[in-house]
Amino acid sequence: MKFGFIGSYGTPEQQVRLARECEEHGWDGFFTWDGVSLDEPGFDAHPTWDPFGLLAAAAAVTDRITLGAMVFALPRHRPWELAQRALTVDHLSGGRLVLPVGVGVPTDRAFTSVPGQPTALRDRAQALDEVLAWLERSWSGETFTHEGAQVTTGQFRFSQPPVHGRIPVWPVAVWDAERPPRRSLDRALRWDGMVPQVRGESPEDAEAGPQQIRELVDWIVAQRGPDAGPYDVVYQGRLDADPQTAARQAREVAEAGATWWLESWWDPTSVTPEWLLERVRQGPPSL
Template sequence: MRIGLIGSYGSPAQMVRLAQEAEQHGWDGFFTWDGISLDEPGFDAAPTWDPFGILAAAAVVTERITLGAMVFAPPRHRPWELAQRALTVDHLSGGRLVLPVGVGVPVDRAFTSVHGQPSVLRDRAELLDDVLGWLERSWSGEEFSYEGTHLSTGPFRFPRPPVNGRIPVWPVAVWDSARPPLRSLNRALRWDGIVPQVRGETPDDAEARPEHVAELVTWAASRRDPARGPWEVVIQGRLSPDDGEAREQLAAAADAGATWWVESWWDPETTTAEHLLTLARRRLPRL
C-alpha cells in the first residue's frame, strides 16, 4: 500500500515545498489538481494553478516520489499541448509522472463559460477517450495521424517517448454493484489503474470504502487481461490522527485490494497550506 498526499490549497511555492516535505517524510506520492475557475461557493475564491507547472517544479526538487494530479481533465486540454507538458514533466522527473484522469467537473467555467466546450457528460467522456488515444499514439516516437469521435488531426511526431515507454493512466470510474456503469469501468480496465468513486452528493460521499473496493476488484479480476501489467486501485480518504486507527484504515483498504491511499482534504474553510504541511510531516503509519 502506497500513500500519497494532495496539495489542495496554497501558493505555488507552498505546493513545491509540500512535495519536498512529503518525500522527506516517507510519502510515496504528491498530487496537485487540475481546475481553472470553479463556479462553486467556497472553491471560487481559492486560487488555481497550472498542474504541470507545479509538477515540473516538484520534479526538480524531488528524486523518488510519484507525481500527478487528482485528477487531470483531458477533455478541456488540447491533446498536443497536454502531450508535450506531460512528456516534459515525465523526463524532468525521470519517469515518475502518472496521469489520473476524468471527464472534468461540470462547475469549471473552462467548460461552462467557453463556447464550443463539451458540456454533456457523454460528449466529455467520448472526448476523454479521444485524448487518451491521441496521447498513447504520441508515445510511439513515430509520426501519426488521428481520427476519433470528436478529435481529428493530421501528422504529429514526438520523437522522444516517455522515460518508461508510456505514462501510467488511472481513469476515474464510478462503482455501483447494482448498476455498473460499463463505459467508465471498461475504460479503466484498458489502462493502468482506476480511481474509483461511488454515487454520492458530495466529494466525501463519493469516496469508495473498502467494501466497494472489494466488490470492484472481484468484478475486475475476471475482466482485465493480466498481461497488460499491474493495475493500480487508488482510493481517497483522510487518515485518523491516531496511528493505530490509521493503520487499521490502511489495512482494511489493502485487504480489499487498494494499492494506493491518497490523503484528500478539500474543505476550503479548514484546509490551509499550513494544515497540509503538518500532514506531510507526519510519521506515516505503515502496515
C-alpha cells in the first residue's frame, strides 16, 4: 500500500513546500484539492487555489511522488481546458499525475452562483461522464468531435498524448454493501481506481472504514474477475501520532485490500499549514 498526503490548507508557497517535504520524508504522493468558493462555515474563511497551478509547481520540485487532487470537480470544468491543463502537468511531472474525480460539492458557489452550471446531482453525474469521455478522446491523438446532453464540441485534436498514453482516473463511488449504488460503482469500474465513500454528513462521516473496504474489494474482484489488471482502491484516514498505532491502522487497511492510504485532515478550526508540515515530517508508517 502507498501513502499520500493531502495539503488541505496553506498558501501556494506552503503547499509546494509540503509537496517537496512529502518526497523527502518517504511519502508516495501529494494531493491538493479542487474548490473555488465554498459556502460552508469554517471552509469559507480559507483561501482556495487552482489545483493544476499548485501541481505544476509541485512537479517542478519533486521527482518521484504521485500528484493529484482530492477531488477534481469535473462538471464545472470546461473539458478542453481541463485536458490541456492535465496534459501540461502530466508532461511536466514525467507522467506522475492521477485524476481523482467526482461530481463536486453543491456548496461551491462555482456551481450555485453561475447560471447554467449543473446543480442537481443527476445533472452533475451526467456532466461528469461526458467530461470523462471527452478527456479520454483527447488522449487518442486523433481529431474528434463530441455531442452529448451537456457537452457538445466541434473538432478538437491534441497531438501530444499523455506520457504513458493515458492519465489514471479514480472516480469517487459510494459503497453500500446492502444496496450497491450501481451507477457510481459502474462508472468507477470503467476506469483505473476508485475513491470509496459511504453516506455521511461530513468528509469524515463519508470515509469508508476497513470493513467496508474489505467488502468493497471483494465486490470489485467479483465484478472485474480474478485475472483483471491492477486497480487502485483509495482509503482516506488519519494516522495516529504513535508510530506503532499508526502502523497497526495502516496494516488493517492494507489487509482489507486498499492500495493507497491518503492522510486526510480537514477540520478548518484546528488544522494549520504548520501542523500539516510537522505531520508530513513524521513520515508514513512502516508496514
